[in-house]
Amino acid sequence: MNPVQFxxxxxxxxxxxxxxxxGLVIVYGILRLVNFAYGELIMVSGYTMFLVSGSGLPWxxxxxxxxxxxxxxxxxxxxxxxxxxxxxxxxxxxITSFAFSTLLQNAALLFISPRPRAVPLPELFSRxxxxxxxxxxxxxxxxxxVAVIMLGVFSWxxxxxxxxxxxxxxxxxxxxxxxxxxxxxxIISAAFAISGLLAGAVAILWIGRxxxxxxGIGLQPLLIAFIATVIGGMRSLPGAVVGGFLLALIDTxxxxxxxxxxxxxxxxxxxxxxxxxxxxxxEGIVRGPASGQRT
Amino acid sequence: xxRRSSKPISAAAAVxxxxxxxxxxxxAVRAVRGVSLRVxxxxxxxxxxxxxxxxxxxxMAIAGAVRxxxxxxxxxxxxxxxxxPEAMVRRGVVAVPETRDVFPDLTVAxxxxxGAFTRRRDQAGVLRDRDTHFAHxxxxxxxxxxxxxxxxxxxxxxxxxxxxxMSRPAVLLLDEPSLGLAPIVVDQIxxxxxxxxxxxxxxxxxxxxxxxxxxxxxxxxxxxxxxIEADGPASEIAAATELKALYLGAEP
Numbered sequence: 447m448n449p450v451q452f453x454x455x456x457x458x459x460x461x462x463x464x465x466x467x468x469g470l471v472i473v474y475g476i477l478r479l480v481n482f483a484y485g486e487l488i489m490v491s492g493y494t495m496f497l498v499s500g501s502g503l504p505w506x507x508x509x510x511x512x513x514x515x516x517x518x519x520x521x522x523x524x525x526x527x528x529x530x531x532x533x534x535x536x537x538x539x540x541i542t543s544f545a546f547s548t549l550l551q552n553a554a555l556l557f558i559s560p561r562p563r564a565v566p567l568p569e570l571f572s573r574x575x576x577x578x579x580x581x582x583x584x585x586x587x588x589x590x591x592v593a594v595i596m597l598g599v600f601s602w603x604x605x606x607x608x609x610x611x612x613x614x615x616x617x618x619x620x621x622x623x624x625x626x627x628x629x630x631x632x633i634i635s636a637a638f639a640i641s642g643l644l645a646g647a648v649a650i651l652w653i654g655r656x657x658x659x660x661x662g663i664g665l666q667p668l669l670i671a672f673i674a675t676v677i678g679g680m681r682s683l684p685g686a687v688v689g690g691f692l693l694a695l696i697d698t699x700x701x702x703x704x705x706x707x708x709x710x711x712x713x714x715x716x717x718x719x720x721x722x723x724x725x726x727x728x729e730g731i732v733r734g735p736a737s738g739q740r741t
Numbered sequence: 742x743x744r745r746s747s748k749p750i751s752a753a754a755a756v757x758x759x760x761x762x763x764x765x766x767x768x769a770v771r772a773v774r775g776v777s778l779r780v781x782x783x784x785x786x787x788x789x790x791x792x793x794x795x796x797x798x799x800x801m802a803i804a805g806a807v808r809x810x811x812x813x814x815x816x817x818x819x820x821x822x823x824x825x826p827e828a829m830v831r832r833g834v835v836a837v838p839e840t841r842d843v844f845p846d847l848t849v850a851x852x853x854x855x856g857a858f859t860r861r862r863d864q865a866g867v868l869r870d871r872d873t874h875f876a877h878x879x880x881x882x883x884x885x886x887x888x889x890x891x892x893x894x895x896x897x898x899x900x901x902x903x904x905x906x907m908s909r910p911a912v913l914l915l916d917e918p919s920l921g922l923a924p925i926v927v928d929q930i931x932x933x934x935x936x937x938x939x940x941x942x943x944x945x946x947x948x949x950x951x952x953x954x955x956x957x958x959x960x961x962x963x964x965x966x967x968x969i970e971a972d973g974p975a976s977e978i979a980a981a982t983e984l985k986a987l988y989l990g991a992e993p
Contacts, residue, residue: 608854608858608861611847611851611854611855612855612858614844614846614847615844615847615855618844618845618846618847619842619844621806621826621842622838622842622844623844623855624806624825624826624827625804625806625826625827625830625835625836625838626830626855626856626858626904626908627826627827627830627831627835627858627859627908628827628855628858629825629827630825630827
């Protein structure tokens with residue numbers, strides 16, 4: 447095992463996982479609700495890229511379309527699934543978010559196809575380079591770069607802008623934030639928009655590994671994001687990032703060490719380790735700020 | 742006993758806050774049962790009462806943080822019943838709840854900046870106001886880059902009041918600002934409330950520390966079991982010994 451190869455694998459997988467987890471936890475932090483339609487934002491982004499693939503646009507413009515549609519789908523989740531029932535009950539929101547997820551998946555099945563559809567990818571994504579003595583796919587390096595840039599921008603946004611600070615305040619104590627004049631709807635829509643932006647980036651990086659999009663493509667990223675936030679700490683944004691990288695470390699280490707015939711049970715090993723982590727730290731590795739309640 | 746007067750408080754002073762038949766229920770519990778009260782512009786009015794009398798619920802309902810089940814809230818003549826808390830702040834009514842909610846993981850400076858969220862397009866004015874509050878509370882300036890959760894109880898109380906003022910409110914609703922604070926800090930808080938009144942701010946204060954609150958107030962209302970039992974000038978309420986049992990907690 448080459449240590450450079452291992453580190454590159456962990457960082458590229460971890461970067462994608464961290465972005466997935468952040469997209470889920472940004473909404474959870476404010477609403478205390480898991481958006482089960484989060485995976486479908488990734489699907490929407492993938493199908494958008496498929497639909498514009500014949501347009502002759504440069505690839506970056508097509509990727510941009512995918513990201514914009516993911517943001518739009520994120521905001522639509524808020525308006526259609528969350529806002530109408532938000533004040534009524536937590537159960538109602540859980541069900542509407544499931545329903546919205548199913549609706550989007552079935553729309554893809556019905557109007558596009560249950561079969562995989564090719565997504566345009568630049569030739570660069572399938573190339574490999576030699577880096578520090580190892581041969582690695584360029585897309586892994588792109589993933590690391592995108593993750594670093596997005597995590598940096600995200601961190602700046604949450605630390606230094608009025609909106610970001612307001613969102614952190616709302617995540618700690620939603621009622622008090624509103625009593626500062628911070629509009630609840632603005633904060634929640636912003637959270638969904640950021641969630642969509644991250645899902646759009648994840649879609650490009652994730653589909654870049656596979657090359658195709660299917661209606662159920664969002665399930666695995668949703669699961670990964672969920673597990674990463676649970677081990678990292680559901681209440682903390684840095685926790686989601688830590689959880690993402692830790693999960694990638696576990697997955698990669700198992701990939702390297704498990705014998706060939708056990709490899710198909712890798713997820714069982716991963717989940718066993720996740721259970722151990724949770725027995726050790728039930729609240730996740732990074733504890734969030736002391737609580738307040740959702741109103 | 743001083744009974745509720747039906748005549749207007751003062752013909753000359755404009756009414757800033759006019760609450761009419763306000764009701765608040767939590768499930769089957771009727772916390773506020775038809776409360777009507779008025780606060781004139783620039784007035785400092787105290788709401789007294791034993792624990793569970795419905796003072797905080799009244800205040801939070803005015804601020805929009807708790808939904809009133811019935812009744813009307815008028816602000817400077819405009820009907821604002823049922824407005825959201827964020828809409829009330831935009832209209833100039835800001836509340837400081839008794840839970841003294843600083844945002845513990847944000848710095849003192851960020852907490853103050855959040856107080857000015859509705860004025861975020863006027864950064865120069867916001868910074869000027871922040872410096873004014875820093876001048877009043879040097880300890881906040883000293884600790885401006887520390888997480889607000891690290892402050893003592895008294896410092897946190899100063900921070901939440903300063904933070905509320907950052908929105909430049911016309912009406913300040915203060916819920917138990919002296920709760921659980923050391924006597925010397927309590928004095929500072931009351932001095933501060935007096936000087937806020939001097940500056941022309943309209944204040945509705947809920948306090949357990951009746952003697953101190955009445956000493957700086959213009960008028961007072963006494964609540965019991967969700968209803969207003971008495972009201973009058975602060976000095977008369979303070980002098981009415983038969984009322985003391987009511988707001989100090991014991992049954993008369």
